[in-house]
Amino acid sequence: xxxxxxxxxxxxxxxxxxxxxxxxxxxxxxxxxxxxxxxxxxxxxxxxxxxxxxxxxxxxxxxxxxxxxxxxxxxxxxxxxxxxxxxxxxxxxxxxxxxxxxxxxxxxxxxxxxxxxxxxxxxxxxxxxxxxxxxxxxxxxxxxxxxxxxxxxxxxxxxxxxxxxx
Amino acid sequence: xxxxxxxxxxxxxxxxxxxxxxxxxxxxxxxxxxxxxxxxxxxxxxxxxxxxxxxxxxxxxxxxxxxxxxxxxxxxxxxxxxxxxxxxxxxxxxxxxxxxxxxxxxxxxxxxxxxxxxxxxxxxxxxxxxxxxxxxxxxxxxxxxxxxxxxxxxxxxxxxxxxxxxxxxxxxxxxxxxxxxxxxxxxxxxxxxxxxxxxxxxxxxxxxxxxxxxxxxxxxxxxxxxxxxxxxxxxxxxxxxxxxxxxxxxxxxxxxxxxxxxxxxxxxxxxxxxxxxxxxxxxxxxxxxxxxxxxxxxxxxxxxxxxxxxxxxxxxxxxxxxxxxxxxxxxxxxxxxxxxxxxxxxxxxxxxxxxxxxxxxxxxxxxxxxxxxxxxxxxxxxxxxxxxxxxxxxxxxxxxxxxxxxxxxxxxxxxx
Numbered sequence: 001x002x003x004x005x006x007x008x009x010x011x012x013x014x015x016x017x018x019x020x021x022x023x024x025x026x027x028x029x030x031x032x033x034x035x036x037x038x039x040x041x042x043x044x045x046x047x048x049x050x051x052x053x054x055x056x057x058x059x060x061x062x063x064x065x066x067x068x069x070x071x072x073x074x075x076x077x078x079x080x081x082x083x084x085x086x087x088x089x090x091x092x093x094x095x096x097x098x099x100x101x102x103x104x105x106x107x108x109x110x111x112x113x114x115x116x117x118x119x120x121x122x123x124x125x126x127x128x129x130x131x132x133x134x135x136x137x138x139x140x141x142x143x144x145x146x147x148x149x150x151x152x153x154x155x156x157x158x159x160x161x162x163x164x165x166x
Numbered sequence: 167x168x169x170x171x172x173x174x175x176x177x178x179x180x181x182x183x184x185x186x187x188x189x190x191x192x193x194x195x196x197x198x199x200x201x202x203x204x205x206x207x208x209x210x211x212x213x214x215x216x217x218x219x220x221x222x223x224x225x226x227x228x229x230x231x232x233x234x235x236x237x238x239x240x241x242x243x244x245x246x247x248x249x250x251x252x253x254x255x256x257x258x259x260x261x262x263x264x265x266x267x268x269x270x271x272x273x274x275x276x277x278x279x280x281x282x283x284x285x286x287x288x289x290x291x292x293x294x295x296x297x298x299x300x301x302x303x304x305x306x307x308x309x310x311x312x313x314x315x316x317x318x319x320x321x322x323x324x325x326x327x328x329x330x331x332x333x334x335x336x337x338x339x340x341x342x343x344x345x346x347x348x349x350x351x352x353x354x355x356x357x358x359x360x361x362x363x364x365x366x367x368x369x370x371x372x373x374x375x376x377x378x379x380x381x382x383x384x385x386x387x388x389x390x391x392x393x394x395x396x397x398x399x400x401x402x403x404x405x406x407x408x409x410x411x412x413x414x415x416x417x418x419x420x421x422x423x424x425x426x427x428x429x430x431x432x433x434x435x436x437x438x439x440x441x442x443x444x445x446x447x448x449x450x451x452x453x454x455x456x457x458x459x460x461x462x463x464x465x466x467x468x469x470x471x472x473x474x475x476x477x478x479x480x481x482x483x484x485x486x487x488x489x490x491x492x493x494x495x496x497x498x499x500x501x502x503x504x505x506x507x508x509x510x511x512x513x514x515x516x517x518x519x520x521x522x523x524x525x526x527x528x529x530x531x532x533x534x535x536x537x538x539x540x541x542x543x544x545x546x547x548x549x550x551x552x553x554x555x556x557x558x559x560x561x562x563x564x565x566x567x568x569x570x571x572x573x574x575x576x577x578x579x580x581x582x
Binding site: 016020021024025026027038039040058062063065067070085087089092096141153157158160 | 204209212213214230235242285289301303304312356382527528549550551553
């Protein structure tokens with residue numbers, strides 16, 4: 001069970017907003033996390049606590065393919081991102097590195113910045129502790145659950161390769 | 167089947183595929199660069215294999231922060247160089263390197279009918295050749311480097327038909343900005359954009375690369391064109407390898423069909439801070455600019471430089487404007503030199519750079535200070551994209567960017 005404060009943003013939060021390209025001369029997630037969300041919320045990295053939740057509108061993570069984006073969100077301590085929709089490369093990257101994403105427009109519509117949420121990733125249940133409202137996110141496709149269950153794409157690939165060898 | 171469905175079916179050993187199906191797809195080329203390569207290498211190492219699946223199908227292009235802009239970038243470039251040396255995969259050193267999405271098709275490393283994935287969102291550029299090309303993250307790339315395969319969900323296809331004859335200064339850049347302005351930055355989310363119509367038949371290959379390049383700016387997985395005679399000649403002249411040309415079925419099922427008449431399309435300008443925030447240049451108003459950037463994987467090809475030079479010939483860049491020209495590759499640079507374009511730019515007061523992604527993503531070679539405005543032939547105008555989060559980027563075609571450099575404000579070449 002995840003529990004944390006919501007940091008809420010609008011539609012089309014792009015990967016340059018999540019981690020500006022000027023910091024991509026390093027790839028260490030902890031170094032990147034210091035600059036997470038910097039260009040749209042300059043104090044984010046200083047105030048976010050372990051377990052907190054990013055919430056956004058449509059097309060979260062649009063723009064570049066940089067895996068640094070989900071990596072730095074995860075390293076900043078964010079437990080999951082809830083949005084109306086996700087850009088496709090960001091979605092793949094997050095699944096691959098083990099950052100939980102939930103698509104739930106109803107939750108986004110009925111949650112304010114600063115609310116506290118409880119999220120059960122296995123079921124997609126989202127409870128807004130500030131308002132008492134409950135929401136249900138769309139489940140992941142079966143195929144992706146396999147990757148998540150393995151602990152990310154690298155683990156999944158290792159398993160596939162060793163199965164092939166046997 | 168649509169063009170995308172045909173290519174994906176052929177690469178997953180199936181007769182037929184339909185949107186929503188999950189496939190294990192064979193990959194013909196796996197790309198990464200100096201920013202995404204290092205993470206891909208680290209993840210590849212974790213898989214525990216010593217060698218990539220096929221070094222001839224792996225390419226790394228150090229183009230983003232090269233020539234190395236600082237020590238940290240130099241370390242990342244070094245890691246990529248050493249990995250390529252050790253693996254024997256394709257690699258291009260500074261002096262031979264170009265912007266990846268100008269270089270790979272020039273070098274014949276990507277061909278019609280192939281599947282290409284790259285750890286760079288603008289990998290979709292090669293859709294111009296009739297290839298299925300899409301951007302992914304470093305971990306996906308690491309997996310493909312190990313196995314030669316990647317999972318994909320078959321996307322639905324939206325068909326865009328462009329009809330009519332364009333005006334003098336209207337280019338592929340304007341066709342695609344117009345479409346993004348119409349459908350929005352998530353208008354093709356998870357989908358393929360398939361382009362056709364007589365205006366596309368008449369469009370140069372350069373114009374098609376520009377259009378395919380920006381499919382991602384509408385959220386698309388890929389942007390595809392049928393490989394016509396022009397494309398086949400282009401590809402054949404660059405490789406000995408054979409390739410397959412796919413043509414979409416006349417009865418292919420599209421999620422949506424959108425028709426445009428290009429005679430209605432003016433040169434477009436995308437205002438800050440989204441590529442969909444487009445206006446015809448005639449309605450741009452009075453926007454003073456501090457910088458004009460002509461280049462990038464979107465508009466760094468020879469045709470782009472020819473157009474810009476034709477606008478600038480014999481004229482001078484406004485004294486308050488920095489105009490930065492970045493040929494997309496050494497071949498483009500050399501050709502521009504032969505044609506006298508570089509001399510035109512320098513006599514006009516432009517700075518000419520070695521090929522690099524540089525300022526497009528706020529890396530180096532033209533970063534904006536707070537309060538500054540740039541017009542650029544690049545692909546993104548997000549907050550802080552070219553430097554300060556308090557700067558602004560306006561996207562346009564090369565003719566408008568050149569005309570604006572001359573006057574110091576956003577200007578149509580019509581009005582010079």
